[in-house]
Amino acid sequence: MSSAIPPVILSDEPGSFAWGVFHERHPRLVRQVIDALPYGPAERQRLEQLLVESTTGVLTPLDESAHDHEQWQEWGRDLFGLPWGEAPFLWAESYFYRRLLEATGYFAPGAWQGIDPFAPFKNAELAGAAVDDELAALGDMVSLPAEERGERLLLSALWGNRADLGFKITAADDDLRPLGVLIDDSPRLWTELATVADSRVCLVADNAAGELLPDLVLIDHLLVNGLAAQVVLYVKPYPYYVSDATMADVLATVRRLRRAHEPAAEQIGRRLWQAMSGGTVLVRTHPFFCAPLPFHDMPADLRSELSGAAMTILKGDLNYRRLVGDRLWPATTPFTEVAAHFSSPVTTLRTLKSDVAVGIDASTVAEVDAHDDAWRTSGKHAVIQVHIGTDKP
Numbered sequence: 001m002s003s004a005i006p007p008v009i010l011s012d013e014p015g016s017f018a019w020g021v022f023h024e025r026h027p028r029l030v031r032q033v034i035d036a037l038p039y040g041p042a043e044r045q046r047l048e049q050l051l052v053e054s055t056t057g058v059l060t061p062l063d064e065s066a067h068d069h070e071q072w073q074e075w076g077r078d079l080f081g082l083p084w085g086e087a088p089f090l091w092a093e094s095y096f097y098r099r100l101l102e103a104t105g106y107f108a109p110g111a112w113q114g115i116d117p118f119a120p121f122k123n124a125e126l127a128g129a130a131v132d133d134e135l136a137a138l139g140d141m142v143s144l145p146a147e148e149r150g151e152r153l154l155l156s157a158l159w160g161n162r163a164d165l166g167f168k169i170t171a172a173d174d175d176l177r178p179l180g181v182l183i184d185d186s187p188r189l190w191t192e193l194a195t196v197a198d199s200r201v202c203l204v205a206d207n208a209a210g211e212l213l214p215d216l217v218l219i220d221h222l223l224v225n226g227l228a229a230q231v232v233l234y235v236k237p238y239p240y241y242v243s244d245a246t247m248a249d250v251l252a253t254v255r256r257l258r259r260a261h262e263p264a265a266e267q268i269g270r271r272l273w274q275a276m277s278g279g280t281v282l283v284r285t286h287p288f289f290c291a292p293l294p295f296h297d298m299p300a301d302l303r304s305e306l307s308g309a310a311m312t313i314l315k316g317d318l319n320y321r322r323l324v325g326d327r328l329w330p331a332t333t334p335f336t337e338v339a340a341h342f343s344s345p346v347t348t349l350r351t352l353k354s355d356v357a358v359g360i361d362a363s364t365v366a367e368v369d370a371h372d373d374a375w376r377t378s379g380k381h382a383v384i385q386v387h388i389g390t391d392k393p
């Protein structure tokens with residue numbers, strides 16, 4: 001690493017993006033969760049208490065009866081007792097979602113066990129007109145040459161990340177209009193996929209519904225065109241960050257494709273179903289995908305699982321923060337420096353929705369700085385960044 005490592009992002013500074021997540025976004029999110037499902041007084045009270053604690057109190061541990069109490073004790077050893085804003089933003093946000101599941105009774109034996117508090121939002125999006133339009137558009141792509149189709153599908157997987165449901169909670173309609181891809185390393189991705197024979201490609205999913213749909217279509221494209229022999233799709237083991245995809249969301253999305261009126265979409269759904277049955281698409285998960293830590297601290301079992309992949313495609317903002325470290329990097333920090341620790345070649349498909357940015361050349365930084373004060377967080381810009389390894393350009 002060429003220069004000193006910058007500080008980890010905290011959420012204790014009023015007016016900062018991270019502060020706004022706790023003090024503006026979370027209160028609206030909790031309101032929406034309470035409005036979307038008829039939680040009883042106990043669950044509602046616990047949700048309200050979580051809001052009070054996370055905005056004005058100190059971090060308290062999970063109840064000893066929680067199945068992962070020990071694990072969180074270890075992760076939070078030096079943090080419990082501190083004000084939430086003084087813990088790393090990545091850690092505190094992750095713990096907020098774990099505590100939200102505790103408040104709704106997701107893990108405890110009882111009537112609400114296993115009920116995804118975010119399912120009403122994800123289901124509404126998957127059933128909505130925007131997804132209808134995406135399915136219909138797949139028909140128009142059939143006649144395109146494979147390369148052009150691949151490029152379009154990659155862009156739709158990229159911009160599918162734009163409006164995750166957490167982001168939509170505070171974004172104005174105007175914020176949802178994309179502006180541009182600041183870094184586009186996609187030619188390197190396509191070349192690498194075309195070069196490595198019989199390859200396994202991993203895709204670490206981010207959000208369900210409007211993002212998972214183009215991800216699955218991209219996976220189908222890679223398999224059909226021989227750009228991957230097998231795809232491993234990683235999802236979250238339980239609901240997380242509002243709209244993050246779980247296995248239930250994968251099944252709902254494949255079903256939506258299979259039932260589409262558009263024949264091209266229906267065929268993709270059928271092929272994905274067969275690929276899952278036959279093992280050319282494996283859906284996997286790991287507890288570390290909901291851990292409050294950067295990928296640098298990935299446990300050995302997951303590291304070795306990913307290490308044989310020809311490419312790992314990381315979707316979204318949070319996976320990006322976890323890859324490069326949730327720090328106040330100068331945006332010109334070389335991507336290779338901060339992504340080299342990853343155990344396989346890696347591609348990020350990310351729209352910018354937090355303060356972290358790396359690998360952007362100085363002239364591009366100057367240009368976006370001049371036009372958009374909030375370019376790091378507005379979700380209007382995106383990056384496709386690729387790190388392959390020291391032996392390849």
Ligand SMILES: O=P(O)(O)OC[C@@]1(O)O[C@H](CO)[C@@H](O)[C@@H]1O
Binds near residue numbers: 161316
């Ligand atoms: O990973 P995703 O879905 O692209 O984004 C997650 C996200 O919306 O959550 C955080 C704020 O809550 C931000 O860092 C980020 O923008």
